[in-house]
Amino acid sequence: MSALAFVELDEGKVKKSSLEAVTYANAVAGDATAIVFGSMDDGQADLIGSAGASKVLHVTDEKLASPNIMAYASAIAEAMNGGYDQLILAKSSLGDPVSARVAIKTNAALAANVSEPLSGDVAKTSIYTGKAFANTKLNGNRKVISIKKNAVEIKTDGGSASVEAFSPTINNGDFKAKVTSTEKATGDVLLPEADIVVSGGRGLKGPENWGMIEELAKTLGAATACSKPVSDMDWRPHHEHVGQTGIKVSPTLYIAVGISGAIQHLAGVNSSKYIVVINKDLEAPFFKAADYGVVGDAFEVVPKLTEAIKAQQG
Amino acid sequence: MKILVCITHVPDTTSKIAFTDNSTKFDQTGVQYIIGPYDDYALARAVELKEATGGSISVLNVGEAETEPTLRKALAIGADDAIRVNAFPTDAFFVSKQIAKVAEEGGYDLILMGRESIDFNGGQVHGMVGELLGMPSMSPVMTLDIEGNTAKLTREIEGGKEFMEVKLPAVLGCQEPIAEWKIPNMRGIMSARTKPLSVVEPTGDAPATTVDNFELPPAKKGVTMVDAENMDELVNLLKNEAKVI
Ligand SMILES: Cc1cc2nc3c(=O)[nH]c(=O)nc-3n(C[C@H](O)[C@H](O)[C@H](O)COP(=O)(O)OP(=O)(O)OC[C@H]3O[C@@H](n4cnc5c(N)ncnc54)[C@H](O)[C@@H]3O)c2cc1C
Numbered sequence: 001m002s003a004l005a006f007v008e009l010d011e012g013k014v015k016k017s018s019l020e021a022v023t024y025a026n027a028v029a030g031d032a033t034a035i036v037f038g039s040m041d042d043g044q045a046d047l048i049g050s051a052g053a054s055k056v057l058h059v060t061d062e063k064l065a066s067p068n069i070m071a072y073a074s075a076i077a078e079a080m081n082g083g084y085d086q087l088i089l090a091k092s093s094l095g096d097p098v099s100a101r102v103a104i105k106t107n108a109a110l111a112a113n114v115s116e117p118l119s120g121d122v123a124k125t126s127i128y129t130g131k132a133f134a135n136t137k138l139n140g141n142r143k144v145i146s147i148k149k150n151a152v153e154i155k156t157d158g159g160s161a162s163v164e165a166f167s168p169t170i171n172n173g174d175f176k177a178k179v180t181s182t183e184k185a186t187g188d189v190l191l192p193e194a195d196i197v198v199s200g201g202r203g204l205k206g207p208e209n210w211g212m213i214e215e216l217a218k219t220l221g222a223a224t225a226c227s228k229p230v231s232d233m234d235w236r237p238h239h240e241h242v243g244q245t246g247i248k249v250s251p252t253l254y255i256a257v258g259i260s261g262a263i264q265h266l267a268g269v270n271s272s273k274y275i276v277v278i279n280k281d282l283e284a285p286f287f288k289a290a291d292y293g294v295v296g297d298a299f300e301v302v303p304k305l306t307e308a309i310k311a312q313q314g
Numbered sequence: 315m316k317i318l319v320c321i322t323h324v325p326d327t328t329s330k331i332a333f334t335d336n337s338t339k340f341d342q343t344g345v346q347y348i349i350g351p352y353d354d355y356a357l358a359r360a361v362e363l364k365e366a367t368g369g370s371i372s373v374l375n376v377g378e379a380e381t382e383p384t385l386r387k388a389l390a391i392g393a394d395d396a397i398r399v400n401a402f403p404t405d406a407f408f409v410s411k412q413i414a415k416v417a418e419e420g421g422y423d424l425i426l427m428g429r430e431s432i433d434f435n436g437g438q439v440h441g442m443v444g445e446l447l448g449m450p451s452m453s454p455v456m457t458l459d460i461e462g463n464t465a466k467l468t469r470e471i472e473g474g475k476e477f478m479e480v481k482l483p484a485v486l487g488c489q490e491p492i493a494e495w496k497i498p499n500m501r502g503i504m505s506a507r508t509k510p511l512s513v514v515e516p517t518g519d520a521p522a523t524t525v526d527n528f529e530l531p532p533a534k535k536g537v538t539m540v541d542a543e544n545m546d547e548l549v550n551l552l553k554n555e556a557k558v559i
Contacts, residue, residue: 096437096438097441100442103438103442104410104441110522111523122526127434128433130531131331134525135526136525136526139521176481177484178479178480179477182476184473184475191473238490245351245490253556274552276548287537288537290537292539293540294540294548305548305549
């Protein structure tokens with residue numbers, strides 16, 4: 001068995017979720033090859049090596065320098081046909097559509113939202129928006145596995161990876177869709193990548209009060225998120241909205257401030273390892289899903305928490 | 315323009331999730347079924363596009379006879395006709411094969427669906443259908459306008475969005491704020507009763523995956539309350555007990 005891991009870059013740096021994919025590939029196959037598109041910063045191949053890959057297939061064709069779902073799927077399928085029976089990738093806005101197309105191109109069985117290492121041909125997949133799991137058997141010899149954040153702990157003691165140029169065939173039919181421009185926050189921790197998430201709800205009363213949420217997030221190196229009404233009212237951008245109809249996150253720590261904990265909100269956050277809830281209402285349903293709870297006014301509690309963390313950090 | 319909207323028939327978002335038969339079957343007791351919330355956004359945008367530019371909307375579900383009320387609801391919201399592929403939707407690959415066949419025969423310009431179903435959350439079907447039909451597939455789509463032969467859309471990415479131009483025909487997985495959910499009015503409900511709903515038999519494709527059994531997540535231990543005046547204690551617990559900061 002041999003496994004290929006699709007590694008995504010964010011501004012030249014390997015995404016942490018992709019390093020999880022490399023480690024996962026190493027765990028299922030004993031070794032891994034990574035496939036990377038576009039220019040990598042120095043030292044990135046070493047990171048991929050430490051995570052468990054012995055080889056990096058590097059695609060440098062200008063036409064594939066920026067993400068293109070159809071063309072990346074073709075290139076990855078071509079790489080798989082070079083001798084890999086499994087593809088591992090991290091769930092993302094690029095990984096999801098690519099994985100579905102690769103599965104069809106290579107006649108592979110696909111499991112998405114996989115939350116643990118495989119056991120034989122069976123993948124544990126998260127379903128009903130985190131409210132249950134399905135032990136899903138992948139039929140046939142080829143597999144595509146899309147993993148959730150924290151499915152494995154990233155290996156740091158792998159070897160070094162050799163970098164090999166890979167020049168896939170370019171099909172004109174793959175360029176029927178083009179990105180005309182991109183709008184992206186820079187410098188922030190990306191929500192699906194974050195180990196810690198600080199999230200605010202309608203209890204914060206207005207967008208002008210997000211400063212203390214951002215300050216707490218900055219202190220913790222965390223990403224910021226919000227509940228659905230908050231993004232519906234445009235207090236915060238839509239890509240921060242978590243829950244049933246938003247982003248599903250599984251960080252190690254989720255801090256919910258002024259969020260009631262409606263079932264649709266919980267659906268997107270209930271696979272977090274630890275949940276802290278700060279709410280002025282002891283009856284808020286979120287406390288039932290929390291590990292640590294603070295009953296109090298967010299406008300007093302949050303700045304105090306930030307100060308306490310800063311004091312601790314010294 | 316001919317639009318195909320693929321909808322799922324899924325438990326209401328407030329449903330309690332439980333399993334029966336040795337954890338091999340979903341327990342339907344007391345569960346209300348709805349059009350998948352993301353599919354509902356796709357349908358709502360399809361209705362707006364039709365209002366603006368004319369054309370027709372077919373709505374498709376792969377499911378057994380029990381899903382027909384959900385298809386009727388989609389007709390009441392504004393679809394012109396419904397198609398049910400008469401099969402249990404075993405997995406994404408099987409469902410994609412069924413959709414691809416209907417789509418091929420119908421010659422649609424635009425195939426819309428939700429970004430993912432809320433039961434299996436795979437988010438795979440739009441990509442698979444696109445690949446099976448040789449069409450571009452995009453998801454999650456947040457805004458959509460049609461100009462001639464081109465879909466102008468925005469796609470959500472981590473930390474932002476991409477503005478895209480996609481040649482039709484295309485397959486799009488939708489999410490908010492593409493349109494507001496539409497509630498059927500009395501006239502819609504009345505006319506839905508007589509709109510055509512055809513039942514077609516499935517292709518012979520086997521699913522690529524099968525579920526051995528289901529599991530529920532382990533119960534939470536219960537919450538430890540910390541006094542609002544004592545944030546040092548919370549920091550201590552997060553650092554030394556949970557070991558997460
Ligand atoms: C089909 C469907 C899908 C949905 N999808 C989602 C989804 O993806 N994500 C999502 O979040 N919601 C979703 N919802 C909406 C969900 O049902 C709730 O309405 C929503 O989560 C409530 O947001 P909230 O907790 O911010 O606001 P509220 O429910 O209004 O709660 C505000 C909370 O803040 C507390 N509060 C007020 N003031 C303070 C203060 N000074 N200090 C501390 N606490 C304070 C209050 O006690 C209250 O608990 C969905 C609903 C439906 C029907």
